[in-house]
Amino acid sequence: MGKEFQLCGASVIVYKDNKILLQQRKDNKCWAYHGGSVEMGEKVEDAAKRELLEETGLIANRLDLYDVFSGSEQYHVYPDGNEAYIIDIVYLCNDFTGDIRGQESEVLELKWFDFDKLPERLSPPIKSVLIKFCNEKL
Template sequence: MGKKFQLCGASVIIYKDNKVLLQQRKDNKCWGYHGGSVEMGEKVEDAARRELLEETGLIANRLELYGVFSGSEQYHMYPDGNEAYIIDIVYLCNDFMGEVHIQESEVLQLKWFDYDKIPDKLSPPIKSVLIKFCNEKIRQLSEQ
């Protein structure tokens, strides 16, 4: 039986040209945005930048706080049986530089998706946040 714990995460939703960049995770084969655990003593924004660079090769020039997400929707059981309740501080970024490349130890692939064509198989703890973001973008586009 795995351990139960609370985890503080820092994440980044990368978007441009009416598309969002998602990664397919190696551990559960699900799609999601980029992020990971905040290390002891690390600033949350620095953790978000670090995770983005590690997972995608991209450097965030500017991050905008999207929100802090917690509660039962952020529950995740890892393939090893460990269970986490995640407090996810999510940033948005459409001002970035660098070449996209995969962190082979954690990521199967990186792919740009239209807001209305995101994959069905989303990683459980990011699902509600990503759908909220994409729906907001779709609404903004329809109002233009």
Template sequence: MSKEFQSCGASVIVYKDNKILLQQRRDNGCWGYPGGHTELGEKVEDTAKRELFEETGLKVLSMKLFDVFSGPELRRVYPDGNIVHIIDVVYISTEFEGKLKLQESEVLDLKWFDINDIPDNISPPVKPGLNKFIKQIQGGL
């Protein structure tokens, strides 16, 4: 029997020199920015930092809150039939350190993309945040 639930997560848009770091997800083959579910009692800021490090090997030196995304666009049906309504707290970091090292259990590839040349196959729950970020960069906001 499938379940329907809500989940809070945190993500980081890593941006530098007009490029954004995206990861290709193992579960759906789509591209997106690093992030994941907040653990019980965990601060969302700590989730964002932890997920970025786990998935990319990069350590945040500073980040700022970008926006919070929720609603029908972030509804996801998992292969087991479970349905999750995601609340994603998204941060931006332009200051980070470390060498790229992907988390093989969740990530197929890590790649820097020019902000004007983003791949078409973006993971659906990431699209609202990524589209807003790109519009702000391109519009100079």
């Protein structure tokens, strides 16, 4: 049995030309936007930029706050059995530089998707956020 905890996440939705960049996660094989935990003493925006660079190789030139998501929809059980109630602070980024390359330890694949053609296997804690964003862009 895993432990239960609350997690503050910093995430980035990268989009350009009516497409969104998603990553297939190694831990659950699902597709998701980019992000991770905010480290102790770290500014949330800095954490979002760090996670984006680590996971995709992209440098965010500008981030815009999208929204903060919490509550029962953000509950997630990780493959190791740990249970998290995630507070996800999500940024939008369509101004970036760098060469796309996935982080080998966490990312199976990086791929661009049309807003109306998302993959079926979306990571549970980001699914409602991602669908909301894409519907707003259509």
